Amino acid sequence: MIKQAIIPLAGLGTRLLPLTSVFAKELLPMNGRPGIEYILDECIDAGIKEVIFIISKKKIMIKNYFYNDNFYKKIISKKKDLRISNEYKKILKYKKMIKFVYQNKPLGTGDAVLKTKKYIKDKYFLMLLPDDLILKENCSKSMIKVHNKFKSSVMASMNVERKTISRWGIFKIDKKIDNKNYLINDVIEKPSIKNAPSNKAVIGRYILPKKIFSKLLKQKPGRGGEIHITDAIQSLIKENNKFIAHNFSGKYLDCGSMKGYIKSSEEIAKL
Numbered sequence: 001m002i003k004q005a006i007i008p009l010a011g012l013g014t015r016l017l018p019l020t021s022v023f024a025k026e027l028l029p030m031n032g033r034p035g036i037e038y039i040l041d042e043c044i045d046a047g048i049k050e051v052i053f054i055i056s057k058k059k060i061m062i063k064n065y066f067y068n069d070n071f072y073k074k075i076i077s078k079k080k081d082l083r084i085s086n087e088y089k090k091i092l093k094y095k096k097m098i099k100f101v102y103q104n105k106p107l108g109t110g111d112a113v114l115k116t117k118k119y120i121k122d123k124y125f126l127m128l129l130p131d132d133l134i135l136k137e138n139c140s141k142s143m144i145k146v147h148n149k150f151k152s153s154v155m156a157s158m159n160v161e162r163k164t165i166s167r168w169g170i171f172k173i174d175k176k177i178d179n180k181n182y183l184i185n186d187v188i189e190k191p192s193i194k195n196a197p198s199n200k201a202v203i204g205r206y207i208l209p210k211k212i213f214s215k216l217l218k219q220k221p222g223r224g225g226e227i228h229i230t231d232a233i234q235s236l237i238k239e240n241n242k243f244i245a246h247n248f249s250g251k252y253l254d255c256g257s258m259k260g261y262i263k264s265s266e267e268i269a270k271l
Helices: 035-045 057-066 069-079 082-097 109-114 139-150 162-167 212-218 229-238 258-270
Strands: 004-008 050-055 098-102 124-128 132-135 153-159 169-176 181-189 200-209 243-247 251-254
Touching: 004 035, 004 109, 035 082, 035 124, 035 132, 035 139, 050 057, 057 082, 057 098, 069 082, 082 098, 109 212, 109 229, 124 139, 132 200, 132 258, 139 153, 139 200, 139 243, 153 229, 181 229, 200 229, 212 229, 229 243, 251 258
Parallel strands: 004 050, 004 124, 050 098, 153 243
Antiparallel strands: 124 200, 132 251, 153 200, 169 181, 169 200, 181 243
16 A cells, blocks of 8 residues: 655745745645645545655745644634634644655755655655646545556656647656556656657656665766656666556646646636
């Protein structure tokens, strides 16, 4: 069973400047709630028991959000406000399942994953990227079902417009398993339109094997001088480790850019 999840949160969020010059993007409100709470609720509903946040010293306000007990206790003792009490209880529930590790140099998602190595207990774990919200249907839960059935790694997938291909990790299909799942035989991080093997993109949900840490330890920096998780995944695929692309059913929202953040907030308000 998949019981642990990791969430990389150390990025500076430059696409959301100037808001992120003073505020962590994951705490920006979306219909009255910080975006990270939607991700945590997805984890809880999928049966995850422990979530590891990868932050930097510059993003310490994320930890402070969950450890502001004295503030809440003082307010609750004075105001006796049921709404505030309920909000505090919700934060305490999240706090019990969260651990924090630090990535103080922005060396890529692969490097962020490597920071969690000593905390991962089982053969597989879940990784969620907070810029990608998937609502209405729990993507992580459906991926875990696929993992349990095929005993393999799983990545969320959807078709993207060819003009946006260079933003994504793009994969090549080996064979179709069923209507929603495909076996992958190649994945490339942010290829040019010319070099892309398809328009099928990896979205920010991954079930990864613990053995990926051995690849990340030896991996050299790739595009942009960063350690890309996609490159480590490709190394495992070349060694015949099974990776399945799962076409999820939920509503995808990209909240990592200013335009996407505004649109995501509007869409969530309609739900």
